[in-house]
Amino acid sequence: MNSYIKKIIIFSAKGEQRELTLTNGLNIISGHSKKGKSALIEIVDYCLCSTVPSIPKGIISDFASLFCIVMKVENNYLVIARPNDETQRSKVYVSLETDKSFLKMFSISYFDDKPLLKIKGAGQESIERFLGLNVLDSNLDDSDRKKGKASLRNMTPFLYQYQNLIASKHALFSKMDDYSKKTSILEQIPIFLGIVDAEYYSLRRQIDEIEKQLKAIDKEKQKEEIFNLQYQSRLEGLCINYFSIVGKELPNFQNVNDLISITKELPSFDQAEPFKSDASRLYSNLRSRLSSKTLELNAVNAELTKIESVSKSAKKTISNLSKLQGRVEHVEEVSCLCPVCGNDVESLSEEASLINNALDSLNTEVGAMANFARFDSEQLETLKRTKREIQKTISELTAQISDLESYNSKVKEYKDKRDSLGYLRAKIEVVVEQISNRIQVSDYGEKEISEELNSLKLLIQKYDFESDLTDCQSKLNGWANSIANALDFEKQFLPAKLNINLRDLSIVHNDKKYGKLRLSDFGSGANWLAFHLAASLGFLRLFSYKENSPVPNFLFIDQPSQVYFPRDFSSHNDDIKKVENIYIQIIKSLKEARKISGSYSQVIVLDHADNLDLKDYKYERYVRAKWFDENDALI
Amino acid sequence: MRISEIEKLSLSPFWLSKLIFHFVEGYGKETPFELTYMLLPLVLRQESREVLSNLNKNSTIYSAFLDHREKRLKISALQHYVESYSKYVNPSIIVYANAGHSFGMRCLKNSNKYDFNKEKSQQTKKFYKAAYYLGVIFSKEKSKDCFYKLGVFKV
Numbered sequence: 081m082n083s084y085i086k087k088i089i090i091f092s093a094k095g096e097q098r099e100l101t102l103t104n105g106l107n108i109i110s111g112h113s114k115k116g117k118s119a120l121i122e123i124v125d126y127c128l129c130s131t132v133p134s135i136p137k138g139i140i141s142d143f144a145s146l147f148c149i150v151m152k153v154e155n156n157y158l159v160i161a162r163p164n165d166e167t168q169r170s171k172v173y174v175s176l177e178t179d180k181s182f183l184k185m186f187s188i189s190y191f192d193d194k195p196l197l198k199i200k201g202a203g204q205e206s207i208e209r210f211l212g213l214n215v216l217d218s219n220l221d222d223s224d225r226k227k228g229k230a231s232l233r234n235m236t237p238f239l240y241q242y243q244n245l246i247a248s249k250h251a252l253f254s255k256m257d258d259y260s261k262k263t264s265i266l267e268q269i270p271i272f273l274g275i276v277d278a279e280y281y282s283l284r285r286q287i288d289e290i291e292k293q294l295k296a297i298d299k300e301k302q303k304e305e306i307f308n309l310q311y312q313s314r315l316e317g318l319c320i321n322y323f324s325i326v327g328k329e330l331p332n333f334q335n336v337n338d339l340i341s342i343t344k345e346l347p348s349f350d351q352a353e354p355f356k357s358d359a360s361r362l363y364s365n366l367r368s369r370l371s372s373k374t375l376e377l378n379a380v381n382a383e384l385t386k387i388e389s390v391s392k393s394a395k396k397t398i399s400n401l402s403k404l405q406g407r408v409e410h411v412e413e414v415s416c417l418c419p420v421c422g423n424d425v426e427s428l429s430e431e432a433s434l435i436n437n438a439l440d441s442l443n444t445e446v447g448a449m450a451n452f453a454r455f456d457s458e459q460l461e462t463l464k465r466t467k468r469e470i471q472k473t474i475s476e477l478t479a480q481i482s483d484l485e486s487y488n489s490k491v492k493e494y495k496d497k498r499d500s501l502g503y504l505r506a507k508i509e510v511v512v513e514q515i516s517n518r519i520q521v522s523d524y525g526e527k528e529i530s531e532e533l534n535s536l537k538l539l540i541q542k543y544d545f546e547s548d549l550t551d552c553q554s555k556l557n558g559w560a561n562s563i564a565n566a567l568d569f570e571k572q573f574l575p576a577k578l579n580i581n582l583r584d585l586s587i588v589h590n591d592k593k594y595g596k597l598r599l600s601d602f603g604s605g606a607n608w609l610a611f612h613l614a615a616s617l618g619f620l621r622l623f624s625y626k627e628n629s630p631v632p633n634f635l636f637i638d639q640p641s642q643v644y645f646p647r648d649f650s651s652h653n654d655d656i657k658k659v660e661n662i663y664i665q666i667i668k669s670l671k672e673a674r675k676i677s678g679s680y681s682q683v684i685v686l687d688h689a690d691n692l693d694l695k696d697y698k699y700e701r702y703v704r705a706k707w708f709d710e711n712d713a714l715i
Numbered sequence: 716m717r718i719s720e721i722e723k724l725s726l727s728p729f730w731l732s733k734l735i736f737h738f739v740e741g742y743g744k745e746t747p748f749e750l751t752y753m754l755l756p757l758v759l760r761q762e763s764r765e766v767l768s769n770l771n772k773n774s775t776i777y778s779a780f781l782d783h784r785e786k787r788l789k790i791s792a793l794q795h796y797v798e799s800y801s802k803y804v805n806p807s808i809i810v811y812a813n814a815g816h817s818f819g820m821r822c823l824k825n826s827n828k829y830d831f832n833k834e835k836s837q838q839t840k841k842f843y844k845a846a847y848y849l850g851v852i853f854s855k856e857k858s859k860d861c862f863y864k865l866g867v868f869k870v
Contacts, residue, residue, distance in 0.1 A: 401716075403836075403838045403839075404721070404724045404725055406836040406838055406839055407730055407836065407838070407839045407842070408724050408725075408727060408729075408730055409729070411727075411729050416809055416810065416813045417809075417812075417813060418809060418812075419808070419809065419812030419813070419818040420818075425806075425809055427806075428728065428806060428809060428810065431723075431727070431728065431806065432729070434723050435723050435724065435727045435729065437720070438716075438720035438721070438723040438724045439724065441716050441717075441720050442716060442720070442724060444716075445716045
């Protein structure tokens, strides 16, 4: 986007104004020291949202209440004005005019109805927007620090070659000594070159995000595979159990999805349930009969026990009596004599008769007992028969009951099976649900994402970042070398083979003899000047060549003649010739650039030199101000 | 059958005199008649009769009744039983003497020999055997030592 400074205006509080009108191409502001030449750079920089008020204190700052620049941006006019007031330093007026008619009656009143914008915010952003710098977020996910938006302030090193910088051997551009500023300038060079824009960063971010997503999906898929295997084996186990209980074979399956479709049609238990209530009625009936029979048996047994115990005691008595029978004999009734005194013992005779009576009675008793035993055995026989009958009934009942019980246990088993089937079915359902949930989750729309990624990649392909940058670099170096060769580059190093690296803004000369030589490796001020002019004019040309570049196409060069110390600009010595050559090369370079880009860039040279002979070009045509007389100055 | 009739039959002097006969047989020599007062309670009561019927020729009062706590229990309170049974002893000795055996110098001596093994009734044989071996173990002691060792001090 072609843009240059049309006017630099300073308004006083009283409404007075000093203005300097500039054109595209070369603009020479010539004059003695302390006339306010260098202040022009500071004013422009101040209007371009510098936070540091670097405008020199003194006449200018006393006079000014508002600094203003009017920039021509394509066919429009961008008016930027910043109050000098201490309280409003952080504010800026920004307005865009489409017609130049406003310049005819341009005064401080122009700003009466214009809003003051904060420089850190709306003010700077509107300037950037008008210049075509619209990358608000240059962050990429892979970066480790926040890059933020591309800033107008990072363009300024390419716009000014300060008096102390133009012949410096330490730095090519200003602001390069601050690491963080340097880093952000380097990062934003592709934006300044118009190689990339906001869409590029947006695309890059989207691509990065999608690639991250795809990676996550890949991870998720791997997890899913493991998950599926685990759940397949679990589901398989459950299904095998289920089918074995139902008594059927598990159909063949290939993967977990087959298993799930099998579980959708689980066979049910088709065996009819036994009619349980009938069985239980019968069972309780049998039980009660059995218990009554058992009672009968107990009664019979008790009777038998009684009889047996009676007969036992009878037998015992008989045996005891029989023992007595064995040892007692019938005693003859004889008289017994005492062995001591020889008298007849009568009591013994009586005793003998008593014993005989008792013996008779014993024999009778034993006979009676035998009768009893016979009667007893008859009764026993009847009872035992009854007992046998009862026992038979009991055993039949028991058999029936045990049949029923085994049947009952079958019923129980059946119920258990049904319960366990229900349980298994529930378990299977839970696992299937887990798997299907998982599948829902894993349906990430990977296809859509990949398609989106491809379309994004197609879009980003138009930003041929690397080759574009390489192309820029080779063009820049070509132009810089042609300038350097035309300038007063030391002869032993000719031809100049400058190599400016766009990635780190380093500049080296590839010498045949000494190899790579940095700026600081050279000794002469003329060489340093050549480096600076070649690089800054090269960049100016590059920015105008890249039509999407938002960098304004102007360049301030402050005192390029300083290295030659021309004592007398009136006499035409070698030093003057060299200074003249600088101007000629600047004009040539600008003209060449116009051939390619179709638009003139602007170079504003602030210098002491005057009345130079620029050969084919008329010096006076390029002079915009001459501040040599006492009353001639910016203020 | 009355209890008195059973008593008559089981404690008849004619039956008991046969036990004295076998006791004297086991004693092997003239037997002091006072020892028969211990004969009846030891042979008629079952717990001591079981012990006696299992003795042999080498047995002593000590090995039969005294060398073990269980054995000593078999003769506990023997004094009491001696007193209870003593009324049946005298008629038995009279019947014994009238059966032709000698009762001279307060000693008993059988007039003929008899082997208890010839008895056919096993029950009766146990009685005779017990009586015989009681005679055997008593014959190895002085008569007063027999009383003393078995805890009998009054007849």
